[in-house]
Amino acid sequence: MHRWGMVIDLAKCTGCQACVVACQAENNVPPSNPEQAELGRSIHWMEILTFTEHEYPNVKIRFMPRPCMHCDNPPCTKVCPVKATYYSKEEGIVGQVDLRCIGCRYCTTACPYTLKSFNWYQPHWPAEMKNYLNPDVDIRPRGVVEKCTFCGHRLVKVREKAKLEGREFNPDEYIPACVQACPSGVLYFGDLADLNSKVSELSKSIRAFRLMEELGTKPKVIYLSEEV
């Protein structure tokens, strides 16, 4: 039994978007175009939200990387009529099966973080990028919902590897692409069920908060605020 979770230290985020790019490449997230982006149809499993405070010249912009919260009490899995999105009790990950999804978009409306994306059209990649798609991740067709899976395919891969090598699986081997790519060490990843893990320790920080905790969704993404 694991409860995979992420800690995001907002004090360190520079808004460089490396996590976003790494995620797009790792998970075959199709690139958007300006017209579709304007309509709010770009797909982002990981997105940097910006909050602008005060007026020029004292303007301050805050950045907030936003993956899926992987709630322990997810509002989205309950409402899915076909169990295309589900909560894995073994891993604590909220999964999304594109082959099952009927595209009703009930989960997208039920998610209080509005973080799920829908494939409005058939995804399209420029010719140069087509050879660089990740073979470990499905290409989602038009008409289905998708979202961050904490790079669940990587977990499967490291588990298989440990099994083949006849050894115990080491939780440190499992790192999502965004965590791996972050140059300023904003993102931490690990098992919240293990009380001695780095993420467990950080989650007890005085700066720690979860997004919309009051809704009772029990997110496993924990933010560390910029100031105490």
Added chain:
Amino acid sequence: MEAKKDNLEQDQVLLNPILKTGKGFYLAAAILLAITGGAAFAYFKQFVLGLGVTGLSRPVYWGIYITNFVFFIGISHAGTLISAILRLARAEWRRAITRSAEVITVLVLFFGVGNILIDLGRIERAIYVIYHGNFHSPLLWDVTSITMYLTASSIYLFLPLIPDIAILRDNVKKRRWLYRFLSLGWQGTEAQKRRLEIGIAVMAVLVIPIAVSVHTVVSFVFAMTIQPMWHTAIFGPYFVVGAIFSGIAALIIAMALIRKAYKLQDYLKPIHFNNLGILLLVMCLLWFYFTFAEHLTTFYGAEPVQLKIFYAKLTGEYAPYFWSMVLFNFVLPFALLARKKTRTVAGTVIASISVTIGMWLERFTIVVPTLINPRLPTGISFYHPTWVEAFITLGCFAFFIFLYALFTKFFPIVSIWEIREGREKALAEVEERIRTYLPGEVSGEESG
């Protein structure tokens, strides 16, 4: 046999739509089918390219199709529910209107369900709802409830049709095989009549809780989420009231059209419109009460996430929709229906058209403003439906009207045998019933 023929002459006008079809019908059918064709083309485009051809986005994942879904399922409450209540209440004025109401229910349900299917990203996987159904999902409650409602109302439409189909079998030369098959060997014997009466009575009782459940679980699709101004306990009864409200309005419009097209002024009289107008007025007041209670509660509680949507509706970008809704659903119908002088055929029809528009707007202002104001801003603050959505919506209305008209060409839209029963039996029965209400007279049963 002799008596039967005589009676039929009296109600000959009810068979006319089946016997003769004029130019007007073909012209109307051609126009309606042309609009439907436009909608089919629009849907084909959406099917091939994807839902990108709509105006939807993140966060407005649901738009006009879901509005239509709630609206059409609401309209379906016209028929079966009203007709069942009137039958159980032994309201004698029901006889001429129950059939036209029940047909609305059965037909419009397909358009409610159809809009959900049109809204699906991958319609070919719709069957997964049965293979892999998740009963935690309110959408599956909908599937269950609507399936039950469709089955029950189809039976409830069919049962009182049987004696009329037998009349058609015996008196109409066209489509004999169809009427012979559908009349199920009806001869009008006493035993058959008793069985039919029991069947209708059982279905009338059964269909009421099912109808209430249908629009309750439709509201649950929204109310079970934790989204602001959706997550409220008022939604169940609020939706049911709105459904009956819009249903009666649809029924009045349908009756007026039938009356005009088939010259049934003698059957659908001003008194019918007056009585339904009073029902519509009651629902209008109930609707206002619920709307008021809901919005005052939200305003007084003053939670920021709720208020954002509250103000989007009352003063913000959705204010034109919201206030038109209040005008069409309350101000206009109330003014027309509250006075006997304006509760005429024309008056109730205008009020009904107004309510139909108003209730569509109500569904729209429930669905969209909440979605467009999510807790985490996404930077999108608009939803402009595209021509595809508009065409499909128009097509739904056109095709529904076409199917309804088609029904009138196959079956009598006013129940012949029930009118006859009213003339032959009910007159005496009602007198007898009233006698039992009065002091002095002792009737058969003490408890009556």
